[in-house]
Amino acid sequence: MIVLLTDFGLQDPFVGVMKGVIAGIAPRAAVVDLCHGVPPQDVRSAAFCLMSSARYFPAGSLFVVVVDPGVGSERRVLYARGGRRAYLFPDNGVTGWLERTEPFLEVREVRDGRFFLPAANVLPKGGRDARPPASTALPAGGSTFQGRDIFAPVAARLSMGLARSRLGPVIRRWERLPFPSAEVRRSGIVGEVLVVDHFGNAVTNLPADGVGGGLVSFRGRRIGPVRSSYVSVPPGRALAVKGSSGFIELSVRGGDFSRRFKAVPGDRVAFERR
Amino acid sequence: MIVLLTDFGLQDPFVGVMKGVIAGIAPRAAVVDLCHGVPPQDVRSAAFCLMSSARYFPAGSLFVVVVDPGVGSERRVLYARGGRRAYLFPDNGVTGWLERTEPFLEVREVRDGRFFLPAANVLPKGGRDARPPASTALPAGGSTFQGRDIFAPVAARLSMGLARSRLGPVIRRWERLPFPSAEVRRSGIVGEVLVVDHFGNAVTNLPADGVGGGLVSFRGRRIGPVRSSYVSVPPGRALAVKGSSGFIELSVRGGDFSRRFKAVPGDRVAFERR
Amino acid sequence: MIVLLTDFGLQDPFVGVMKGVIAGIAPRAAVVDLCHGVPPQDVRSAAFCLMSSARYFPAGSLFVVVVDPGVGSERRVLYARGGRRAYLFPDNGVTGWLERTEPFLEVREVRDGRFFLPAANVLPKGGRDARPPASTALPAGGSTFQGRDIFAPVAARLSMGLARSRLGPVIRRWERLPFPSAEVRRSGIVGEVLVVDHFGNAVTNLPADGVGGGLVSFRGRRIGPVRSSYVSVPPGRALAVKGSSGFIELSVRGGDFSRRFKAVPGDRVAFERR
Numbered sequence: 001m002i003v004l005l006t007d008f009g010l011q012d013p014f015v016g017v018m019k020g021v022i023a024g025i026a027p028r029a030a031v032v033d034l035c036h037g038v039p040p041q042d043v044r045s046a047a048f049c050l051m052s053s054a055r056y057f058p059a060g061s062l063f064v065v066v067v068d069p070g071v072g073s074e075r076r077v078l079y080a081r082g083g084r085r086a087y088l089f090p091d092n093g094v095t096g097w098l099e100r101t102e103p104f105l106e107v108r109e110v111r112d113g114r115f116f117l118p119a120a121n122v123l124p125k126g127g128r129d130a131r132p133p134a135s136t137a138l139p140a141g142g143s144t145f146q147g148r149d150i151f152a153p154v155a156a157r158l159s160m161g162l163a164r165s166r167l168g169p170v171i172r173r174w175e176r177l178p179f180p181s182a183e184v185r186r187s188g189i190v191g192e193v194l195v196v197d198h199f200g201n202a203v204t205n206l207p208a209d210g211v212g213g214g215l216v217s218f219r220g221r222r223i224g225p226v227r228s229s230y231v232s233v234p235p236g237r238a239l240a241v242k243g244s245s246g247f248i249e250l251s252v253r254g255g256d257f258s259r260r261f262k263a264v265p266g267d268r269v270a271f272e273r274r
Numbered sequence: 275m276i277v278l279l280t281d282f283g284l285q286d287p288f289v290g291v292m293k294g295v296i297a298g299i300a301p302r303a304a305v306v307d308l309c310h311g312v313p314p315q316d317v318r319s320a321a322f323c324l325m326s327s328a329r330y331f332p333a334g335s336l337f338v339v340v341v342d343p344g345v346g347s348e349r350r351v352l353y354a355r356g357g358r359r360a361y362l363f364p365d366n367g368v369t370g371w372l373e374r375t376e377p378f379l380e381v382r383e384v385r386d387g388r389f390f391l392p393a394a395n396v397l398p399k400g401g402r403d404a405r406p407p408a409s410t411a412l413p414a415g416g417s418t419f420q421g422r423d424i425f426a427p428v429a430a431r432l433s434m435g436l437a438r439s440r441l442g443p444v445i446r447r448w449e450r451l452p453f454p455s456a457e458v459r460r461s462g463i464v465g466e467v468l469v470v471d472h473f474g475n476a477v478t479n480l481p482a483d484g485v486g487g488g489l490v491s492f493r494g495r496r497i498g499p500v501r502s503s504y505v506s507v508p509p510g511r512a513l514a515v516k517g518s519s520g521f522i523e524l525s526v527r528g529g530d531f532s533r534r535f536k537a538v539p540g541d542r543v544a545f546e547r548r
Numbered sequence: 549m550i551v552l553l554t555d556f557g558l559q560d561p562f563v564g565v566m567k568g569v570i571a572g573i574a575p576r577a578a579v580v581d582l583c584h585g586v587p588p589q590d591v592r593s594a595a596f597c598l599m600s601s602a603r604y605f606p607a608g609s610l611f612v613v614v615v616d617p618g619v620g621s622e623r624r625v626l627y628a629r630g631g632r633r634a635y636l637f638p639d640n641g642v643t644g645w646l647e648r649t650e651p652f653l654e655v656r657e658v659r660d661g662r663f664f665l666p667a668a669n670v671l672p673k674g675g676r677d678a679r680p681p682a683s684t685a686l687p688a689g690g691s692t693f694q695g696r697d698i699f700a701p702v703a704a705r706l707s708m709g710l711a712r713s714r715l716g717p718v719i720r721r722w723e724r725l726p727f728p729s730a731e732v733r734r735s736g737i738v739g740e741v742l743v744v745d746h747f748g749n750a751v752t753n754l755p756a757d758g759v760g761g762g763l764v765s766f767r768g769r770r771i772g773p774v775r776s777s778y779v780s781v782p783p784g785r786a787l788a789v790k791g792s793s794g795f796i797e798l799s800v801r802g803g804d805f806s807r808r809f810k811a812v813p814g815d816r817v818a819f820e821r822r
Contacts, residue, residue, distance in 0.1 A: 005287075024605065072779050242417075306564060332572040516691075
């Protein structure tokens, strides 16, 4: 199973084209969309998505992450093998938060251009019989769409049994976005908003476990104790709730916390023990 | 075939995670997205979607509906068997409109927690070999994402042959959103806007059949006779048209009715016989 | 493989319903979304999408294009066979740009209503055993959703082996949207913005090949030389770059060109040789 995570959105054919390339090389590969709504080039948001989602996918899944402010630079393309899943991603730190719970066993640089799409101006006539180009260079006709030219064909070939050792050399150092851990003090925990979701819930970095007696505040404003579900408060009321990814979330029952409180990632959140 | 209908949107990984959970349990299940663009917690909109769409899916399809203002409350999760399709949904009335044309033969409460995902803090190490937890309790680490923790795993297990009788007891009473039927009078029909679609078309509850001679009006403003296609009027002109779901729709040819007339669900619409 | 390209968006169940209809007729067909974010009825945008994307799909793919300002008019539904792929589309010119590189070998009018869905008011009881209606007429209950009633069932039947000759007669003339070719002058090339993508990049009709020494300008404002990747300029700076579809694109590194410069399709772009 190939799992796609990008910031391509669904307005354009970018995701569809990646699926076309994959189908041309690996017709039987199952391709699943994890999410394409990552804000453009927002590595932090993609890191959260990977950290909170990957463990729900079956062993053997190959995640393809294309959220990449540095596309076209010297920034490397990496392949990593975790305990039960594998990852193809740009070397920009995007797996940093995931690696806290799923440490990588092996990381390689994806370097062998024979597994990439041929240059844009020598396009394959059809997908299925597309052959690797003679050159190992990156596509000549513009290097802005590596999702199509590098990530998709490499993922497809891996799903067809290409040995990972052929991708390129094992590396020892790669980027890891540092996780902004909440600060545990005697009086409580001080943290921040990590991401805001589609419903307007603000997911924080305050762990949801072991926060029995106490109150959560948002930018100094008291929200209340940590609830275990939305219906603990009347409709329209703000609350702190044990979120589905293991962190405290700030919500409005039947409403949009982020809009009402103008919450954005980085906003200060605190839990005060009683 | 498992068919997903949610209000999760596609900005976040929620839908992707549900597919991950399903794939971990039922690797060969075909999963189709009916729609994830239902406005947050809008049961009425989801009811319309089910009513107008379900009949186009093959016999044996299992619909999974997660549009749920009451998530985490005492609100039950239900399984229903219609004549040719089956449904997994929260007991909030969302199937009420569908049941007018596809009455349910059997409805059960989904109660056996062994078929749910284990608690968030005892996450399965990998999908495929995830075992039901010993406890039958709901996930302990936050009950806000039942799509992932209850609906997806139960749907996957049903698609793998789990007998419905094992889900929980047959029930006799459940919620049904009442359909706002148009009022048929001697002089015509009086109704309302049910939903507004992506193109700005306002779908009404006025039946499209048997409305030969007469005029449609919107909030007292005359729109015109019922046309059978958009091209019956010049570009830019508003019209009433026999819609694809069997109701009269209000449209602007090549334009957006809802934006121009500020139409919203509930707005009054009338058909006057000549 | 059936590839869908529509302007339906993902807010409504339209795309899901098409997949339901296809699954009812051709349960094993692989269906891939190319894009559903084409702006409503924007034939030009869909033409660009087809032109730049089709070649990345495997031989034998069947593209289903439903972007159709003239739905319900006398406008015909066409089937075309290219060199390696096939197309089902409204006769509104949408394949015009694609045909420049993939000329059609045969074009037919899709006329035989036995392969359409039965009229909306004689809906199939279930998908799989849905039979063609006795009549060959278009659906009686509203002709506004041909994606569901014509395109989906015909595509599904083609994927099941229906001979194309049974669809309808070969035709010799059909609409082709003219491609707005850039004008090559002695001093350079003058062209325009074709489309704007999700990232705000403005894709032009200036070919990306053979534009070595020279400068690109946008509406008279100098942007700079043609770069081969975004990282050639500092973050926040506008640049012209060799785009992934073979044309020069205008971008802002880490930003949104279209928003900053209010770029829209049709805006004048020029390349001046040095």
